[in-house]
Amino acid sequence: xxxxxxxxxxxxxxxxxxxxxxxxxxxxxxxxxxxxxxxxxxxxxxxxxxxxxxxxxxxxxxxxxxxxxxxxxxxxxxxxxxxxxxxxxxxxxxxxxxxxxxxxxxxxxxxxxx
Amino acid sequence: xxxxxxxxxxxxxxxxxxxxxxxxxxxxxxxxxxxxxxxxxxxxxxxxxxxxxxxxxxxxxxxxxxxxxxxxxxxxxxxxxxxxxxxxxxxxxxxxxxxxxxxxxxxxxxxxxx
Numbered sequence: 001x002x003x004x005x006x007x008x009x010x011x012x013x014x015x016x017x018x019x020x021x022x023x024x025x026x027x028x029x030x031x032x033x034x035x036x037x038x039x040x041x042x043x044x045x046x047x048x049x050x051x052x053x054x055x056x057x058x059x060x061x062x063x064x065x066x067x068x069x070x071x072x073x074x075x076x077x078x079x080x081x082x083x084x085x086x087x088x089x090x091x092x093x094x095x096x097x098x099x100x101x102x103x104x105x106x107x108x109x110x111x112x113x114x
Numbered sequence: 115x116x117x118x119x120x121x122x123x124x125x126x127x128x129x130x131x132x133x134x135x136x137x138x139x140x141x142x143x144x145x146x147x148x149x150x151x152x153x154x155x156x157x158x159x160x161x162x163x164x165x166x167x168x169x170x171x172x173x174x175x176x177x178x179x180x181x182x183x184x185x186x187x188x189x190x191x192x193x194x195x196x197x198x199x200x201x202x203x204x205x206x207x208x209x210x211x212x213x214x215x216x217x218x219x220x221x222x223x224x225x226x227x228x
């Protein structure tokens with residue numbers, strides 16, 4: 001069964017600090033991996049999309065890495081801001097019963113404190 | 115820039131009642147989908163559509179119906195609401211599901227069935 005596991009479940013950091021969120025997946029065959037940011041009470045918003053051939057992609061202070069061999073990804077947030085407080089969701093695109101499907105992780109809830 | 119619009123934002127239903135969650139997008143996207151988000155779980159696909167007149171079941175379709183009479187609209191119908199359908203529902207759209215294209219999400223509908 002396709003699965004996406006994220007760690008940690010929750011994280012508290014001080015404003016200005018860096019942090020790294022982890023994502024391990026068992027989706028096969030693999031098409032792409034996405035990271036989304038979801039603010040409380042809002043829908044997810046895309047941060048990055050990486051295909052099999054890409055091992056790093058940045059979006060401002062967000063940098064995602066992908067190791068397709070070990071099926072691991074990370075999202076690194078640099079110089080955190082209060083507005084980074086949100087849930088971060090790892091999503092892997094693959095195939096399920098012959099159809100392209102997205103498998104969602106349950107997210108890491110990040111709280112940035114002043 | 116409306117993007118993906120969902121209505122209503124909040125709804126309380128009694129067990130056995132029916133209702134329709136509305137979703138509209140103004141980006142001329144082919145692919146639209148409905149997800150539900152429950153605490154501690156990743157988003158799960160309910161139904162999806164690859165174009166007007168074409169719909170298919172996702173991972174958790176029971177108790178829900180959809181139709182796609184136009185490119186813009188993709189309503190989700192609850193036939194006879196049950197407490198197990200208490201959840202947050204998200205509609206999403208993307209240009210194509212067969213390419214590495216970004217998915218855009220609505221702001222969600224929080225549904226409570228009592």
